[in-house]
Amino acid sequence: MLFQFSPHIQAGLAAGIYDQVYSGGVPIGVVRWAKGTANAGHFAGNAVGILSNSGAVLNPLAAIPQMAMSAGQMYQMHRGFQAVQASLGVLQATTVVIGIGTFAGVALIAVNLWQTLKLREDVKQLKLEVKNGFIDLKKALKDQGSEIIQRIDEVAQDIKFEQHRLVLIRAYGKFLEATKLMKTAMVCEDLSIRNATLASAQLMLTEALADYNNPQLLSETCAAGQLRRLECAWTIDQTITLSFQLQNQLAAVSDRLSSLQDKIRQDSLTVIERCETEDELDFLFPELIRIHDHDLAVLESWQNHVDWMRSLPPSELKLLQSADFDNPEVTANPDINADTTALTAPPEQLLYENLKQKSHPASLQDQLVLMMKPSLRQEFASYISEQSAIAGYKTLVPANLQNASNLAVANLYWYFKVRDESEDDVEAEAVTA
Template sequence: MLYQFSPLIQAGIEAGKYVPVFSETGIPLSMVRHAAGPHGGQFAAHAIGLASNNAGMAAMGLNPLTAAPQLAMSAGQLYQGQMTLNAVKALSTSVATLQATTAVIGVGVAVTGALVAVNLWQTLKIRKDVKQMRLEVQEGFLNLHEALADQGEELLQHIDLVAKDVEFRAHRTILVQAYGKFNKALNRLQTASTLKDIGRRNDEITAARDMLFDALADYDNHQLMEVMESISPPAYLRRRECVWAIEQAIAMTYQMQGEFSAVSDRLVALDKAIRHDAVKVVSDIEEPEELDFFFPEILRIHNHDLAAINAWQAHADWYQSLDKKDLQQLQELPIIQPDAEAGVALDADLEKPPEYTYYETAQEQSHARAIRDSLLILMDSNTRAESQEYVAERAIQEGLNSLTEKNLAVATPLTIANLEYYFICRDESFEEEAEEAEALETSNH
């Protein structure tokens, strides 16, 4: 199940008292209806969180790097009060954490130790420290000497070198400016959510959105990124992750105003942007250390960030199809916040992320090239289609009847990448043998 409900509601689902709600296209939504009785068919409760939608991962709540899960959870309501403040805080924390890690990576080729210090696991830990106010954010950056004090003196010296780098200082100046705009916009949204006058509320939300677009223009400065040709793939990804978070904040402003068609459009475009950016950085991987950094993070982006964004978008589309009676029922439903114990269970950054276990297993069974290509297959449907077609054709040539198009359609990206790598190696081997035979025949004449 994609969603987690309170224990009381979950028991009711299992007993048949409540039934999960699905969109017209069969996508699970974050609420349940009464199954029967005087309230039969009416909405009964919202979910309290997102569960993992990937069968290969451990059962856990979604914990995206950039997305705010609360957005998807309450897509059937206008944002008000604490839910808005929670979503704003989650986005602000994510941007500050992701932005701060660029001070370790730098903008040039990052050393191995730097990538290890800000990999997925470390980034989740740092974000958790920011959430719990153990680390202070200043101008969108953190005191990394404090955050990474246990990582060794060599890394701290590297951070100091990055801080003196001319190219990074240019990046940092722009990011400080952009984060200032972003943070002021979020503060304005917080104020807007408290206003009772609808007109004034919408005016404040629109003004805040304009500020977010200004911040986005700084983070999404393609000219700066293109001029700095030496920017490393990890630094590029971190910059883009900040862009994704701000895009979500912009979508949130439209949802606060009940403009769900705009929400859906922004989220569809965001999904495409994330996939495009992921393909770009994966295609640029050259070193094993970069694959160590990227594989867990890209896998998490797919299984967590995109899952949350797609769920949010499905809610936005579904909400537009509801009649006035259903809308009124949704407005009257209370939001159930998870208790402290449930919050710990949903907090995935307390333990080693399962993406690492998956990656370790993949390394034992697959070549690095196949592991990298599996990320391209995962994030790009066209690449998957091309790889499946190639494997299916080669399977027919080799007489491997089990590798049918139907079976390949449900195969994991890593399985397809392994098969593709196997056939490519065989083809290259045949070509080498043919060239050797031709050379031998030529020498004999």
């Protein structure tokens, strides 16, 4: 995990004025004054962005990067509130196109990963406004063609979707009221009042989360719609976790972050299993790649950060929480973390288009499964090894498959699966002949 620091901090790191903090060999998005400086050992600043190993800024769909970099700093948490409201509003709004059933078809293109990133950037730049948890998609997607506008009108007339929409509006309203309480709590000087206010916010957020996770509503929704609802739920879940961080309950924060990462993986597997059409797969594949590579990475970074804070002695923790990290460069340049790639196709989309030329849909779905649950690779490898031995291939043994890509494993699995089923069909025909 790499971090992006402000130009001032970056220059100080290069000059040896600051040292980045590490915990058990894991980098943390915080820097301290280096040995030999006047303030040696004191905390000097924190990251303004999280980077992938390739150096690209992580831009998750549901995770809140600001929380992973906050170090308990209130200004970062305030930015986190803004980010989560924009993210939730856009994710929820796209359900207006997806609808309830499995009939969205090519209309899913209008709200796929790339388009969603564009919509979120428009909300950030105040080109679009979130009202009652929705944005005016007719306005936002007016250039997408009449078919999309017609789809929005059709969904709006669906009585069942209207029932879903009312639940989402209610849930979003609870979310907004809860975040207002959390902001109020942040300025309360009396600790007991602050914690009581946060407890009230937690109750409201829990009620909102129950609406988003409503199993009946989720069961009535197609795979694409279910994923967007779940992304909303993950966002609410993180907001609850943030409330515990504001109460300085770091053990609870760490536990919730660990559980959420597990839930995201399991929810993703459920969505993959529900995928029924190639149009849905076109929608799901790039998005789930983004969730795996960005959202889960951000949550892991947040948990690393919190676990590091838990390891600090009380004196250092107090020093950290009292440090002034309000970076004038970030304040003066609010777009320092702005997504400048929204106008270009995201790498996940390009990857998917490349993989589609090398795999058929069943293999692509299993590649997602293996990504979200790597432990299944052993099961796939055993089947490949068994079938390859029958076919006389001697090199496809489990040891040789350990370093194979998910693409290779899934393709080999389906090569032998189809071959095996074809042989069974031939044998069955011979018996009945």
